[in-house]
Every structure is written in structure tokens, then in C-alpha cells.
Amino acid sequence: MSPELSFSGLSVLIARVAPHSVATVHALLRDGARVTVAATLEGLPTSLRDLAERGLVTLDPDADPTAHDVVLRGDVSTAPVPTPETAAAQGGSAVGTVTLLGGGLGDPGLMTVAGIEAVRVADVIVHDRLAPLSVLRHARDDVQVVDVGKIPRGDFTPQERINEILVEHALAGRNVLRLKGGDNFVFGRGGEEAEACAAHGIPVVVVPGISSSIAAPALAGIPVTHRALVQGFTVVSGHVPPGDPRSTLDWGAVARSRTTIVILMGVATLGAVAETLVAEGLPPETPAAVVADAGLPSMRTARGTLADIDATARREGLGAPAVVVIGEVAALDVLR
Structure with missing residues (x-):
């Protein structure tokens, strides 16, 4: 948002969903506004749908503008949206680049200077739902924004299609920015995307981001x-539970590591993970914590022990995105 304006505590109505509405909504939420979008879930961009389903914004297609402090009416651009095909038809033959940008957490202030510059110069921005989307306000007015966010157990764009989008636009001579939360190479599939680009001779630039595992x-x-x-930490994915045929983790080794255990994408499987770690020898009274919505105004933390952290997090309504921390350090709060 503009530094001269503050929407804190105001009710804001987004009267029309426009290409930059995602960035606007994220900026408003960070500023403390209560946001209503005059739309339904059907046809809404994935990242806005995610905010609505998490209760961070209200959807009301029949919202009364006079009932809100501020009404923002996004003008629908009449300019044609550029596509790889139209770019090629206009004579673009040089291969573009793909920049893999780690956006860190939801706070745009935690993004690197190099990351902000990458947003400013991009022709196409392909983003996930957990990226700090308010930084899109730094993008050019004519940028093409592609939302490929994945909602847990909900709508998603297959990774193969994301790879194709990056390649198609880059081969059409466009500078493509792949914007993700955290770091692209820490459970972000950045390696797969870089390999897909390399297979087509597309230059790849990497701008690292702050991983949620530490942030x-x-x-x-x-x-x-x-x-x-503790003298170390172990970061693992909990997207599948122990014992699942898709799991390749040695949970016994994790339990015996004598390191802090950090679990990403593990809220839904936390109960099974905790039971397994106890069965593998980790004391049930080991401190544990769940940090949800880190870097966002809605950030919350639940603390407990390995034996009760799943029940505690559920009772307090914590859900994805969240990071689980298990070990003696989880009992600390050095910011008090």
C-alpha cells in the first residue's frame, strides 16, 4: 500500500476482481483492513479462493458499497493479454529467461532486493498461493500474472503443466518469473522446473528466498x-504419513538424530508423525510447537509436547500453512 495511506481497521470492498486484485488484497490484509470481495468462489483466482476458505477475506457478490469505508473498483483492461503464441507471431524469436524467485514468508519486507527487482522486470509472473503476493504491486502494468497455486486437498495446477507454462513463455522470448513462498529449492520443486527449462535450452536464474523451515x-x-x-536441525516433509508407500523417510533415524526436527507440510499428518516418533524412542514429553501463517498478520503459535501437540493444534484451529518444530528449543520464546 502507499506509505501515505493506511487502511488499518477499515472495511474495504473489492468491487471487481482485476489482474492485480491478488496483490491489492494481500497488501490490504497486511495493513489491517477487513476485506470483502464482491465475488463467489466459482471462477475466483486460486490465491484469492485460498484466502476466502481460510476466513481471511469475505466473499459477497451482492455486497452493498455504501456499507464499506472504502470501495476499490479494479478497471478491466481492454488490452489483449499476451500469450506465447501472440508473442511468437509478433516476431519474438530470442529465447527468454526463467527466474526462480524464493519469496520467503508472507511478509514482503523479508524478500531480497534482487527479488523485488526481478518482479519489476518480469514479462510474466507465475506464482503460488503462499508467495508474498503484495509484491506484485511492483510489477509492470502490462505484466501477465498466472496463478498456479495449490490448495491442500483442493484445486491445483499439475506440476507438469507449470513446467510447460514456464517453457512456453520463455521460448516465446519472454522473461518469466517463477514466484514461490520460501525457497524454490526447499520442497519447492525448483529443481524440477530448472531441469525442464534446461532441457529446452532456456537460461535459468536463481534468486534464493528465506525458507520457512528456519524463518x-x-x-x-x-x-x-x-x-x-542442540547442535543441529533436521528438516523433513510431512505431506505423507509414516508407513505410507510414498514415504522414503527413516523416521527412526530422525527420532535418534538428537537434532531439532522441523516438519513442513505436516499439519494433516502430525498425529501419525508424533506417534511414530514416540514409538521410535523420542520421549512423549519432548517440547513441540506449531507455527501457522508465519509472517502474516494472522500468524499464531501453539505449544505443547510431542504427545499432545496434534490435539492442541487442532483445538486451537491451526492449519496449513504451518511449520512444526519438535525438540527442546520448541519450549523457548526468546522474543518475550
């Missing part, structure tokens, strides 16, 4: 390492 605990006052308590 989310830090914002909650939890240092993943502490000289007096």
Missing part, C-alpha cells in the same frame, strides 16, 4: 539451534 520458528521466538541445547 517461521524464528518469528515465533524459536531458534532451531541453540548452543546450550
Whole structure:
């Protein structure tokens, strides 16, 4: 938002969903506004649908503009949206580039200077739902924004199609920005996307981001390492539970590692993971914490023990996106 304006505490109606509405809504939420979008879930961009389903924005297609403090009417552009085919038809023959940008957490202030510059110069921005989307306000007015966000157990764009989108636009001579939350190479499939581009001779630029595996605990006052308590940390994915045929983790080794255990994408499987770690020898009284919506105004932290952290997180209504921390450091809050 403009530094001269503040929408904190105001009710804001987005009267029309436009290409930059996602960036506007994220900026408004960060500023403390109560946001209503005059739309239904059907046809809504994935990232806006995610905010609505998490209760962060209200959807009301019949919203009364006079009942809100501020009404924003996004003008629908009459300019044709550029596509790889139209770019090629206009004579673009040089191969473009693909920049893999790690956006860090939801707070755009945590993005690197190089990342902001990448947003400014991009022809096409392909983004996920957990990227700090308010940074899109730095993009050019004519940028093409492609929402490929994945909602847990909901709508998603297959990774193969995302790879195709990157390749198609780059081969049409466009500079493509792949914007993700966290870091593209930490459970972000950045390696797959880089390989897909390399197979077509497309140059790839990497702009690292702050991984939620360390940033989310830090914002909650939890240092993943502490000289007096632990000498390392282990980061694993919990998107499938122990015992699932798709799981390749040795949970016994994780339990015996004597390191802080950080689990990404593990809220839905936390109960099974906790039971397995206890069965593998980790004491049930081991401190544990769940940090949800890190970097966002809606950030919350639940603390407990390995034996009860799943029930505690569920009771307090914490859900994805969230990071789980298990180990002695999870009992700390060094920011108090």
C-alpha cells in the first residue's frame, strides 16, 4: 500500500476482481483492513479462493458499497493479454529467461532486493498461493500474472503443466518469473522446473528466498539451534504419513538424530508423525510447537509436547500453512 495511506481497521470492498486484485488484497490484509470481495468462489483466482476458505477475506457478490469505508473498483483492461503464441507471431524469436524467485514468508519486507527487482522486470509472473503476493504491486502494468497455486486437498495446477507454462513463455522470448513462498529449492520443486527449462535450452536464474523451515520458528521466538541445547536441525516433509508407500523417510533415524526436527507440510499428518516418533524412542514429553501463517498478520503459535501437540493444534484451529518444530528449543520464546 502507499506509505501515505493506511487502511488499518477499515472495511474495504473489492468491487471487481482485476489482474492485480491478488496483490491489492494481500497488501490490504497486511495493513489491517477487513476485506470483502464482491465475488463467489466459482471462477475466483486460486490465491484469492485460498484466502476466502481460510476466513481471511469475505466473499459477497451482492455486497452493498455504501456499507464499506472504502470501495476499490479494479478497471478491466481492454488490452489483449499476451500469450506465447501472440508473442511468437509478433516476431519474438530470442529465447527468454526463467527466474526462480524464493519469496520467503508472507511478509514482503523479508524478500531480497534482487527479488523485488526481478518482479519489476518480469514479462510474466507465475506464482503460488503462499508467495508474498503484495509484491506484485511492483510489477509492470502490462505484466501477465498466472496463478498456479495449490490448495491442500483442493484445486491445483499439475506440476507438469507449470513446467510447460514456464517453457512456453520463455521460448516465446519472454522473461518469466517463477514466484514461490520460501525457497524454490526447499520442497519447492525448483529443481524440477530448472531441469525442464534446461532441457529446452532456456537460461535459468536463481534468486534464493528465506525458507520457512528456519524463518517461521524464528518469528515465533524459536531458534532451531541453540548452543546450550542442540547442535543441529533436521528438516523433513510431512505431506505423507509414516508407513505410507510414498514415504522414503527413516523416521527412526530422525527420532535418534538428537537434532531439532522441523516438519513442513505436516499439519494433516502430525498425529501419525508424533506417534511414530514416540514409538521410535523420542520421549512423549519432548517440547513441540506449531507455527501457522508465519509472517502474516494472522500468524499464531501453539505449544505443547510431542504427545499432545496434534490435539492442541487442532483445538486451537491451526492449519496449513504451518511449520512444526519438535525438540527442546520448541519450549523457548526468546522474543518475550
